[in-house]
Amino acid sequence: xxxxxxxxxxxxxxxxxxxxxxxxxxxxxxxxxxxxxxxxxxxxxxxxxxxxxxxxxxxxxxxxxxxxxxxxxxxxxxxxxxxxxxxxxxxxxxxxxxxxxxxxxxxxxxxxxxxxxxxxxxxxxxxxxxxxxxxxxxxxxxxxxxxxxxxxxxx
Amino acid sequence: xxxxxxxxxxxxxxxxxxxxxxxxxxxxxxxxxxxxxxxxxxxxxxxxxxxxxxxxxxxxxxxxxxxxxxxxxxxxxxxxxxxxxxxxxxxxxxxxxxxxxxxxxx
Numbered sequence: 001x002x003x004x005x006x007x008x009x010x011x012x013x014x015x016x017x018x019x020x021x022x023x024x025x026x027x028x029x030x031x032x033x034x035x036x037x038x039x040x041x042x043x044x045x046x047x048x049x050x051x052x053x054x055x056x057x058x059x060x061x062x063x064x065x066x067x068x069x070x071x072x073x074x075x076x077x078x079x080x081x082x083x084x085x086x087x088x089x090x091x092x093x094x095x096x097x098x099x100x101x102x103x104x105x106x107x108x109x110x111x112x113x114x115x116x117x118x119x120x121x122x123x124x125x126x127x128x129x130x131x132x133x134x135x136x137x138x139x140x141x142x143x144x145x146x147x148x149x150x151x152x153x154x155x
Numbered sequence: 156x157x158x159x160x161x162x163x164x165x166x167x168x169x170x171x172x173x174x175x176x177x178x179x180x181x182x183x184x185x186x187x188x189x190x191x192x193x194x195x196x197x198x199x200x201x202x203x204x205x206x207x208x209x210x211x212x213x214x215x216x217x218x219x220x221x222x223x224x225x226x227x228x229x230x231x232x233x234x235x236x237x238x239x240x241x242x243x244x245x246x247x248x249x250x251x252x253x254x255x256x257x258x259x260x261x
Binding site for chain 1: 183186
């Protein structure tokens with residue numbers, strides 16, 4: 001049974017308490033299982049969105065594919081599943097994580113634009129390459145962002 | 156920045172550790188907190204109840220697909236009052252320890 005403290009701790013006890021808190025933060029970060037399958041699922045969502053360019057009609061009659069909204073929903077569902085699997089709702093990802101997340105968005109836009117360009121030149125098949133690139137790069141970058149969030153837990 | 160203020164209720168070792176871990180996250184599942192602190196369900200529940208009664212933490216239930224029975228996931232959050240009190244207590248500990256910044260509350 002634990003009793004409440006009713007006296008102020010000594011400086012040594014206070015320092016030990018602070019060290020204990022640091023150890024708990026490290027244990028928390030070290031104990032989190034990296035959800036690799038779900039991070040790959042984010043890569044899959046990016047690949048699916050980029051692949052949507054293959055069925056687009058670049059030019060004057062271009063209409064934004066509705067797959068963009070579906071991809072957004074799929075990404076949000078994946079974020080929810082990551083929260084459920086890790087049991088943690090992160091407060092933030094830190095500067096590095098934020099930059100990587102912004103990088104993921106920019107990367108997807110660039111790959112989608114390249115895909116549209118390839119389609120306009122009649123190389124619709126080449127969208128497979130940009131789509132695979134999106135899968136690989138977004139999975140990798142999502143892993144970096146996740147690990148950045150874990151680093152934030154240690155601080 | 157919170158004013159240094161020693162809080163007897165938070166300073167009990169397990170409760171201090173609970174708040175220290177929760178301070179780093181938005182929300183956390185009961186099982187993850189229990190495993191991180193390496194305490195029993197009963198011990199954690201008892202201290203969470205004390206913290207909840209003081210308004211320092213809030214608990215919410217969510218359905219779990221992985222469980223076939225009626226049990227649910229319990230998400231735990233350090234409330235705004237809990238964060239403020241914990242930060243003040245932390246500063247008090249830092250002052251006592253003579254260490255200006257061994258732990259930086261987010």
